[in-house]
Amino acid sequence: MSLKDKVVVIMGASSGIGAATANLLASKGAKLSIAARRLDRLEEIKNQNPDAKIKTFKADVTKAEEVEKVIADTVAEYGRVDVLFNNAGIMPVNNLDQLAHDEWQNMLDINVKGVLNGIAATLPVMKKQKSGHIITTSSVLGYEVLPGYAAYSGTKYAVRAIMEGLRQEERTSNIKTTIIAPGSVRTELFNSINNKEVREGLESAMKQPGSKMMALQPEEIAQAVAFAIDTPANMAVNEMVIRPTGQE
Ligand code: NDP
DSSP: OOSTTOEEEEESOSSHHHHHHHHHHHHTTOEEEEEESOHHHHHHHHHHOTTSEEEEEEOOTTOHHHHHHHHHHHHHHHSOOSEEEEOOOOOOOOOGGGOOHHHHHHHIIIIIIHHHHHHHHHHHHHHHHTOEEEEEEOOGGGTOOOTTOHHHHHHHHHHHHHHHHHHHHHGGGTEEEEEEEEOOBOSSGGGGOOOHHHHHHHHHHHTSTTGGGTOBOHHHHHHHHHHHHSSOTTOOOOEEEEOOTTOO
């Protein structure tokens, strides 16, 4: 099966990488369930792709029951789940000495627990089908640590570990795993940075001449996701690290 008619669930599809992936897969004929907290943004994606099969879900990945409903309704509508794309995430940058307990909790809940909730809701369905593919967005910061990003990096290392464990546990169940690890991508992710000085510094860096070499477009990461999905049954793309050419 190619991308056409593949049933793909995207958690965190309302903007950035998730939205770009939804648009690309819709254009290739995939059947989509797209989820996030901002339902209006999901409806816009659906309206922009009038010929595609798209179901929208207002769902918060930190709430296991809402994620379970997305998967259950997808199975009811399309009969199966071929791909789960665990993409929801936030990145509230701050040094550890800011003692940002609420940010740490939110990040752990969304970036880590959200991924586990997605796996928990989908794995029984895929094991029953005897096929499936779980894709999770980690980051270049799931491989390296920078000052200000320690807690975020911790969540992205964690999801890499979880996905590698999933690969080892399920490789004989015909379930593929892919870790997508982008470098800098121009999205709305900076909106989750509460520290105004840090946020404005990063936004201004993105506007500098030459910044095209320093940040990718979400549509470019979507191409990588589509590539990982559109592989033969015996071939799993387990990890993709995708940096803008000029990034350190
Ligand atoms: P965006 O902010 O544009 O997208 C984040 C997505 O996550 C939105 O759809 C948002 O939807 C969703 N989301 C956040 N919290 C929740 C929640 N509790 N429940 C459901 N959905 C949620 O940023 P990106 O596209 O950049 O981010 C996508 C992923 O890529 C993230 O995991 C991020 O960490 C990762 N990444 C991004 C990089 C970059 O440079 N941009 C680099 C490396 C990794 P809503 O708010 O509507 O719920």
